[in-house]
Amino acid sequence: MTYLLDGNAIAGELFAAFGREMTDVVGKCRNCGTVSVVAELCVYLRAPGTVVRCPSCHAVVMVLVTIGDECNVHLPALEFEQ
Amino acid sequence: MARAALPGRLSWQIGRVVDTIQETRRAKSLVLDLPNWPGHRAGQHIDIRLTADDGYQAQRGYSIASAPEDDGVMLTVDRLEDGEVSPYLTDVVEPGDEIELRGPIGGYFVWDPSLSGPLLLISGGSGIVPLRAMLRDWAAARPQVKVRLLHSARSLDDVIFRDEIMRFAAFDEVDVRIALTRAWPEGWRGHRGRIDRDFLERAAWPPQDAPRIYVCGPTGFVEAAAAALVETGQRPDTIKTERFGPTGG
């Protein structure tokens, strides 16, 4: 059983955090340079937080942690291009 | 009816269930009346939030099964045996109940009749839900775009919206092929087994037609189908994917 989803699964959280639709935003992985839209990133939801990885090198590019009512978005290795 | 969501706002709102439809033994549709609905695009989804009386909350995303032209917003829920939310939605929720949700959400896995084709829709199991919205939108607009739907299910009884997609297949411009993976009727002339490279070579648009491709279903299905498409020569940048799976902790 795979627990892997894609960026579509966190679209609502990201909209709430960034104030706009994010699934079609292009991002570049700072670890390997791969460019993809947020919808194509690898999403691991079943964890203390949500871990988002590069579909190419699997580096952790984004982490979402919900504390109380707030969803904190961390971008350890993702650069948005828009 | 508005076609685009209001930019910058994604608020939780309350919808009322006005109808429920048992589609297959596992899938049930809920039709919602949403007074503050801005309209949506085929392929988008909503997030549902359930609250127990002690404040405990659970949240899940569900694709919108209805087209923008339809009355009410319809969701179709696949009941997961040990799910936390889906059995509640299929077994407990009744017309008259309120459901908290936000949406529409999604800017990538979306289609509208202005987009060029041909259109190739590939789904496994409940992945057919957002594609059904696309087909209904297509049927309402009748753009000059040819459509092929390739759908994989365990058996004919597990094909959600089976009668409806057969009616779509009656359009000249629409071609529907079903792959059954576990059981098929005697004399079945559709595909037996999973959607694979051979099936795609026979059933999909050839790469030189540059189809616009949407693939939706469980993660394993989507990854296998997308890989097979690329193996048959389809360009990766023409393929959009949406993976479904259990999200509860």
Place this chain on the structure above:
Amino acid sequence: MSPISRGFLGRRRSGGDPSRVPPGQHVTKGFPVLSAGPTQHTPLPDWSFRIDGAVKEPSSWRWEEFLALPAEQITVDIHCVTKWTKLDTSWRGVSLDTLLATIETDAEYLTAWCDGGYTTNLALADIVDGKAWVTYEYDGGPVHPEHGGPARLLVPHLYFWKSAKWVRGLTLTPTDEPGFWETYGYHNHGDPWLEQRYQGD
């Protein structure tokens, strides 16, 4: 204020001795798999466990050597920060006291590191005196890769994110260095009885 969803209970089950269930937790009969990344599958011939960092001399063991170490059978309750608690889980593994027996150090902290890149930080005081193990059996069989096998850390008195899956070693450190979840806002210590879920709790 969200409306109450008529008849919605959630997966939670009541039951279990309340004195064994920390605040905010509910008891589960299953064993949920939580993962921050792809399941690791390290072949046993490639596996080793190492203790290094601020130590006089590092130690390491290959798989056969590890299995030859004195092991213990333990039954403990485990508590995940995502609010599930599982009572009476049984494991077999090597106590950290055994592994640290020959290690000389002045360090008071450590980082557990794992295949796949996961890390978590712990105080040495939290893993000695019978408080922690590196386990390789769960419920009578090998620890499944989904649950962190071939070997995972087990520190049951802290939230389960400290019980690092696919553990391969401990690096002792003079200061407390936040690991993966701690860096993203989870508590450095993580005592479920004090509900230390997030930094600042």
